[in-house]
Amino acid sequence: MSSAIAAPRAAWADHAGCFIHHTFVVVEAELRKLIHDPMELLTRAVQPLLWLLVFGGVFARVRGIPTGAVGYREFLTPGILAQSGLFIAIFYGIAVIWERDLGVLQKYLVSPAPRSALVLGKAIAAGVRGLSQAILVYALALLIGVRLRTGWDTLLGVPLIIVLGSAVFATLSLIVACLVKTRERFMGVGQLLTMPLFFASNAIYPLGLMPGWLRVISAANPLTYQVDALRALMLPGVSATFGIGFDVAVQLAALAVLVVLASRLYPKVVL
Amino acid sequence: MPAEKAPSQGTPAVETFELTRRFGAHVAVDHVTLTVPPGAIFGLLGPNGAGKSTTLKMLTTLLEPTAGTARVAGCDIVRDPQEVRRRIGYVPQLLSADGTLTGYENLLISAKLHGLSRAQRRERIAQALKFMGLEEAAHVLVRRYSGGMIRRLEIAQAMLHEPEVLFLDEPTTGLDPLARRAVWSHIRDLRQRYGTTILLTTHDMEEADELCDYVAILHRGRIAVVGPPTTLKAEIGPEASLEDVFARYTGGEIVEGGTYRDVVRHRRTARRLG
Numbered sequence: 001m002s003s004a005i006a007a008p009r010a011a012w013a014d015h016a017g018c019f020i021h022h023t024f025v026v027v028e029a030e031l032r033k034l035i036h037d038p039m040e041l042l043t044r045a046v047q048p049l050l051w052l053l054v055f056g057g058v059f060a061r062v063r064g065i066p067t068g069a070v071g072y073r074e075f076l077t078p079g080i081l082a083q084s085g086l087f088i089a090i091f092y093g094i095a096v097i098w099e100r101d102l103g104v105l106q107k108y109l110v111s112p113a114p115r116s117a118l119v120l121g122k123a124i125a126a127g128v129r130g131l132s133q134a135i136l137v138y139a140l141a142l143l144i145g146v147r148l149r150t151g152w153d154t155l156l157g158v159p160l161i162i163v164l165g166s167a168v169f170a171t172l173s174l175i176v177a178c179l180v181k182t183r184e185r186f187m188g189v190g191q192l193l194t195m196p197l198f199f200a201s202n203a204i205y206p207l208g209l210m211p212g213w214l215r216v217i218s219a220a221n222p223l224t225y226q227v228d229a230l231r232a233l234m235l236p237g238v239s240a241t242f243g244i245g246f247d248v249a250v251q252l253a254a255l256a257v258l259v260v261l262a263s264r265l266y267p268k269v270v271l
Numbered sequence: 272m273p274a275e276k277a278p279s280q281g282t283p284a285v286e287t288f289e290l291t292r293r294f295g296a297h298v299a300v301d302h303v304t305l306t307v308p309p310g311a312i313f314g315l316l317g318p319n320g321a322g323k324s325t326t327l328k329m330l331t332t333l334l335e336p337t338a339g340t341a342r343v344a345g346c347d348i349v350r351d352p353q354e355v356r357r358r359i360g361y362v363p364q365l366l367s368a369d370g371t372l373t374g375y376e377n378l379l380i381s382a383k384l385h386g387l388s389r390a391q392r393r394e395r396i397a398q399a400l401k402f403m404g405l406e407e408a409a410h411v412l413v414r415r416y417s418g419g420m421i422r423r424l425e426i427a428q429a430m431l432h433e434p435e436v437l438f439l440d441e442p443t444t445g446l447d448p449l450a451r452r453a454v455w456s457h458i459r460d461l462r463q464r465y466g467t468t469i470l471l472t473t474h475d476m477e478e479a480d481e482l483c484d485y486v487a488i489l490h491r492g493r494i495a496v497v498g499p500p501t502t503l504k505a506e507i508g509p510e511a512s513l514e515d516v517f518a519r520y521t522g523g524e525i526v527e528g529g530t531y532r533d534v535v536r537h538r539r540t541a542r543r544l545g
Binding site for chain 2: 104
């Protein structure tokens with residue numbers, strides 16, 4: 001499509017090029033907005049900091065939670081990192097309802113951009129927001145003396161996992177937005193989703209502590225795989241329960257399915 | 272319908288065939304068949320709830336018709352919506368400029384969405400800013416713009432890819448008389464310069480009369496009459512105004528249009544643009 005990529009080539013390559021181009025146009029728009037008003041990111045960072053300092057501080061004294069080779073604060077940090085991404089992502093859909101009410105969304109829908117690129121672009125942008133949280137949480141964790149790995153695989157892997165994990169939940173959020181269509185209903189559903197997703201995961205306690213039924217639910221929760229991969233990447237001497245490759249594969253598959261669903265529903269949000 | 276009155280050359284810019292949209296039991300657009308000749312400024316005139324916006328949403332592929340179809344710039348809106356989107360520009364009744372971005376950024380994103388090359392982008396954005404008198408405000412956040420500036424920016428961003436057909440949904444609702452005239456003159460200039468076909472909706476008689484080459488009066492989802500404003504007026508009588516035409520074909524009846532949600536949106540748009 002774009003004349004920036006003009007040379008004749010296979011149709012599928014054109015489609016792929018067009019898809020990637022449009023995805024990143026949406027990401028660019030979102031990032032530009034963020035740069036104009038970064039205040040939101042700072043206020044958003046307060047909650048994970050409280051979890052780390054207050055919740056982590058108290059539970060580290062309990063010493064009743066089997067966290068293996070690391071202390072509880074170490075164990076908690078990747079969980080809180082994933083959680084802060086989740087909390088941002090799960091309410092991301094409300095921005096789409098807002099844009100629909102304003103009319104901005106219609107502009108995108110009338111452009112030649114594939115619907116799936118519009119959805120994935122939003123999702124990745126939510127992931128980048130999650131990334132900014134990661135930097136703050138990481139900084140604070142190091143400041144309060146949490147022992148974290150800082151190797152090259154950590155520096156590369158952690159941002160990727162955060163973006164991927166947040167993108168999964170942002171797409172889920174877009175689907176909810178397309179279904180409920182009003183901000184009021186969305187807030188209700190958002191609240192309803194957040195805590196179960198958080199508690200039915202290994203974010204603040206290991207899977208081994210859970211009763212059987214909860215373990216089954218958390219095995220279907222993408223957050224579990226995100227936290228699993230983050231722990232392996234961030235903590236010294238900890239390896240992934242499911243293997244990092246499997247963790248990433250589960251999340252990629254979840255993202256693909258959700259993006260397909262969301263791009264079907266996306267045009268309906270304007271009705 | 273007397274659409275053949277149009278002294279058109281070449282393929283029509285927009286052609287609808289029995290275009291119909293139902294929402295549950297309510298028929299918003301009822302077997303609308305009309306032809307818009309290329310290069311025309313064509314107005315869909317009607318009270319709120321007459322089906323104008325719904326028609327426009329179908330023509331811009333935002334809404335699928337329940338029955339019937341249309342061809343826009345030669346492409347079928349049902350079978351080939353993607354091609355339609357490449358060839359049209361659309362300024363919704365609501366706000367299509369992002370208030371949290373600058374005017375320049377809004378144009379940049381639109382240009383990229385339409386796949387313009389870097390050179391095209393640079394040239395056309397500069398041109399558009401100049402044409403719309405927004406050069407000085409280019410790097411100001413749109414939320415600080417006045418209503419007239421926002422409308423001009425929206426029209427500019429819908430024109431960057433030089434679409435064959437430009438759809439404007441109530442382009443001057445909520446603008447003060449001066450800003451309204453400025454938007455009209457920009458619409459005329461666009462047609463002059465690029466030969467763009469312009470299809471707009473309005474409930475403003477004066478706008479329809481002064482701006483449009485053709486007017487289709489929509490009443491309860493149906494086309495009541497189509498023609499150039501002068502012809503329509505002449506058919507009623509020597510002194511007739513477009514209001515008289517309107518009253519004749521709609522029975523002078525006020526249709527209480529729109530739902531609560533529509534009213535909220537209208538008011539909000541009006542406030543933002545006002």
